[in-house]
Amino acid sequence: MKSLAYLALIATAGLSVAAHAEDAGQKADKNSPDKLICRSEPVIGSRLAKNKRCMTKAQWDEDRRLSRLQLEQNQNNRYKND
Secondary structure, eight states: OHHHHHHHHHHHHHHHHHHHHHHHHHHHTTTOTTOEEEEEEEOTTOSSOEEEEEEEHHHHHHHHHHHHHHHHHHHHHTTOOO
């Protein structure tokens, strides 16, 4: 019975070491462009519903760049006379 308890203790210690090693690897890759990031975005017309969007960091950066570019184009074109 004691050997079973020792085996369980060793297995638990091994899993915790593996989990800490995985966390350390993730912290090093924090700025990696391939890191998957999920965000909740509100649904227009609803106070409670939200959509979850998951993209890589590079895709979020590109989405932000394109949104900003579209906004600038709309603002510049608003006052032009045809």
